[in-house]
Amino acid sequence: MKRLIYIFLVALIGLSSCSKDEDALIPSKGELFPSRELTELDHKLIELYSGYNTRIEYLFLENLLPDDWYFITPPKEEVVYPISKMLFDAWLTPLVNGSNKAFVQKTFPKQLILVGSEAKQQDGTVVLGQAEGGTLIRFTEANKYTPSNVEWIRRQLHTAYHEYCHILHQTFILPDEYREVTPDNYTRSGWMTVQLSQAIEKGMVTPYGTSNVSEDFVELFSCYITYKQADWDYLFNDEVLPADLSTITPKEIVEMIKRNEGRKLIRTKYQILEKFMTTNGVNMESIRTEVQKYLEAAAALAPSPAP
Numbered sequence: 001m002k003r004l005i006y007i008f009l010v011a012l013i014g015l016s017s018c019s020k021d022e023d024a025l026i027p028s029k030g031e032l033f034p035s036r037e038l039t040e041l042d043h044k045l046i047e048l049y050s051g052y053n054t055r056i057e058y059l060f061l062e063n064l065l066p067d068d069w070y071f072i073t074p075p076k077e078e079v080v081y082p083i084s085k086m087l088f089d090a091w092l093t094p095l096v097n098g099s100n101k102a103f104v105q106k107t108f109p110k111q112l113i114l115v116g117s118e119a120k121q122q123d124g125t126v127v128l129g130q131a132e133g134g135t136l137i138r139f140t141e142a143n144k145y146t147p148s149n150v151e152w153i154r155r156q157l158h159t160a161y162h163e164y165c166h167i168l169h170q171t172f173i174l175p176d177e178y179r180e181v182t183p184d185n186y187t188r189s190g191w192m193t194v195q196l197s198q199a200i201e202k203g204m205v206t207p208y209g210t211s212n213v214s215e216d217f218v219e220l221f222s223c224y225i226t227y228k229q230a231d232w233d234y235l236f237n238d239e240v241l242p243a244d245l246s247t248i249t250p251k252e253i254v255e256m257i258k259r260n261e262g263r264k265l266i267r268t269k270y271q272i273l274e275k276f277m278t279t280n281g282v283n284m285e286s287i288r289t290e291v292q293k294y295l296e297a298a299a300a301l302a303p304s305p306a307p
Helices: 012-016 040-052 077-097 101-107 150-172 188-193 196-202 213-226 229-236 250-279 284-300
Strands: 002-009 055-057 111-114 125-132 136-139
Touching (some): 040 077, 077 101, 150 213, 150 250, 250 284
Parallel strands (some): 111 136
Antiparallel strands (some): 002 125
8 A cells, every 4th residue: 555645735836837848747757677787886785784685776667656756856876875874874773773683674664765856746746755565665855865954864764764663553553542542533635734733632743643543653653753852842741821821812722722632642642652662672762862863963964054
């Protein structure tokens, strides 16, 4: 089953204006199984992931890309190894350290596909990441990578941990008690109109998490692992009403109370998630600590703002 994450609406007029060619909305094409010899880069990638039977694909292979992706470009060769190393250091390695190598060898996806550009669909949506059946994960916008582009790195790691958590709950069965916390609060396809504050009120950490219970489960895991502390605290901890209530409106008070009620649901879900992970030998706190250190180091590489 294909699963889209991080889908953002773009205006159709903007999509059509990306090309003056009347036939622009034709799926990108490429040779299905191009023959080639392995390069030095290929050998480096194979060596990097050899212990996990995982392959990095970065050439334009039509059979590895959805038919409804448009305007796709392959990644620049110079970003392929740095991105692959980033995923190894900030995704695979924390998973190993937070569980064990045998566990990750069993559960890690077998293909990681890098796409240079974003992927646009004919209905005007932009796809920033996608997985299929726990066997492969596609990462788009690879050409935006730099070692200091911490928000790009954070977004790609969010995709990675989101999809990996899907593999875990499909392998070990999503807990029934999690399904029972907010069974009537999911929006299905209506998630794209949900604001973050509304998602919190419903007991979910992102608008996409309101689509169904499995997306709710994996978004909670991925947000915990990849979000900055302040952003996680906003989702998890209650807001405090000001001592002087005259400084905010009655409407704001009601909305704050509703969000805090949603946060109670989020904390309940987190306890179930943590128990699920611990039972299956995964230490979420260890993984989060390692990922946050990596992201902090990437942020430190960013140039200081001009005075």
